[in-house]
Amino acid sequence: MASILPPAERRSVVLVTAYAALSLILLVVGERIPASGLRGVGAAVFAPFDRIAGAADRLFTSWNENTKLHERVATLEAENARLRLEAAENPRLRQQLGLTAWHSLPLKPVEVLALGGGEPLPDAATLSAGRNDGVQVGDAVMTSDGLVGRVTESWPTLSRATLLTDANQAIACEVETTGVNGIVRFVAAPRPRLILSAVAIADTVRVGERVVTSDLSLRFPRGIPVGTVTRVGHDATGLMQEIEITPAARLARLRHAFVAPGPRPPADGIPRPKLEFEPNPLSGARPPAARDSTANPTSKKRPT
Amino acid sequence: MKALGMLLFASLVALLLRSTILAGLAARGVVIDVLVLATVTWSLRHEEGWGATFGFVLGLAADLDASHWLGRHALALTLLGYGVGRLSNTLVRDSPLTQLVLIAVATALHQVWVTAFDATGGVAGLPWFAGRVLLATVTTAPIGVLLLLLTRLLRRRHGYGNASGSSAAG
Numbered sequence: 473m474a475s476i477l478p479p480a481e482r483r484s485v486v487l488v489t490a491y492a493a494l495s496l497i498l499l500v501v502g503e504r505i506p507a508s509g510l511r512g513v514g515a516a517v518f519a520p521f522d523r524i525a526g527a528a529d530r531l532f533t534s535w536n537e538n539t540k541l542h543e544r545v546a547t548l549e550a551e552n553a554r555l556r557l558e559a560a561e562n563p564r565l566r567q568q569l570g571l572t573a574w575h576s577l578p579l580k581p582v583e584v585l586a587l588g589g590g591e592p593l594p595d596a597a598t599l600s601a602g603r604n605d606g607v608q609v610g611d612a613v614m615t616s617d618g619l620v621g622r623v624t625e626s627w628p629t630l631s632r633a634t635l636l637t638d639a640n641q642a643i644a645c646e647v648e649t650t651g652v653n654g655i656v657r658f659v660a661a662p663r664p665r666l667i668l669s670a671v672a673i674a675d676t677v678r679v680g681e682r683v684v685t686s687d688l689s690l691r692f693p694r695g696i697p698v699g700t701v702t703r704v705g706h707d708a709t710g711l712m713q714e715i716e717i718t719p720a721a722r723l724a725r726l727r728h729a730f731v732a733p734g735p736r737p738p739a740d741g742i743p744r745p746k747l748e749f750e751p752n753p754l755s756g757a758r759p760p761a762a763r764d765s766t767a768n769p770t771s772k773k774r775p776t
Numbered sequence: 777m778k779a780l781g782m783l784l785f786a787s788l789v790a791l792l793l794r795s796t797i798l799a800g801l802a803a804r805g806v807v808i809d810v811l812v813l814a815t816v817t818w819s820l821r822h823e824e825g826w827g828a829t830f831g832f833v834l835g836l837a838a839d840l841d842a843s844h845w846l847g848r849h850a851l852a853l854t855l856l857g858y859g860v861g862r863l864s865n866t867l868v869r870d871s872p873l874t875q876l877v878l879i880a881v882a883t884a885l886h887q888v889w890v891t892a893f894d895a896t897g898g899v900a901g902l903p904w905f906a907g908r909v910l911l912a913t914v915t916t917a918p919i920g921v922l923l924l925l926l927t928r929l930l931r932r933r934h935g936y937g938n939a940s941g942s943s944a945a946g
Contacts, residue, residue: 663901
């Protein structure tokens, strides 16, 4: 076929055949190729441009955002005053009930430089902090609204987070009010949505209830808001519930996020989460964790 | 060398747009397939050899940006770049209608290919699948033609010429 074509066209045919063959090979063996290094180089190359594009975008929307933030600050200040009062009595009550103390998470603010991956919903994000800033693979990524994803690749100055919208991500969660356990995952078809699956048919879940990360999660600290139940149905087998949830975080517009360290596997045991999420760390109202652990070591055990 | 520089620059701009502004729009349902737009534009101007090369480079970069399926965009955009490049020899490339049809067909093909990797819902997923392809097509094609027209007006000359290869000054 190629021999009957003029030289220039023959060259194009050879070229496109080579590219197509290479693409097919990548499709077959691509998952085995360690592409993290290449992504790191790409992220480093694009980071300055992403920062410029992000700055222009922020400048454009800063007026509206400023107004909204002022309103939010006023609301949060009022709520904070109320929470301070409750926080003063909460440690004492938890101690009396033999519960573990709440630990605030050391949240590291990061900038979301770029969104990447899938369409229409992005399934990955490039973050402005990396290993040098203490960001490690496995750390949870969240906004003030809720969970966004998890750090899956970390380079010296940048990192990459896989978002909730990645179909390969599964998160152990529970319904906040009832403690019903399930697994949150993203389903692309028949339409893109987050679902809470593996929920027993006998469990009661109502529309409007909040879903948070579970104590059973080995990757995420407990209590991070994930979403709100919007529809309750059955899965294809009819044996389990399939619950649709709306993400708490606005994944469509991520500019800033926080990285919270994920549970680090202990050297001498099975990895288990030890942290609980406290949205507003309240200085002076929290009992030191060390005192609790020494005062009543058995009370640290949680029911499974 | 200049063409290579231009190729890398155009790829950079397309990827930057895709990962910033267009990602936000796509999440709101407005999918503009900038990868196809860039590949078709490039192939119309530089014909099949460079079209395929541009498609491959841009596709590979987009694949690396995604978490899975390395080679997915690269294969589709390579073939689209080559196909549009070949067609540009026989079509009136400056015609908005030609550009509209080319971008629409290329977007539909690309979206069908890419969406097929996510399609796990069987027949139940077909309406969403069709809707997504249709939405991307009707959004990308007119915007692409408008951008091409705008570019041509700003440059005050015909960008691509006609089937005979001449490019008359406007």
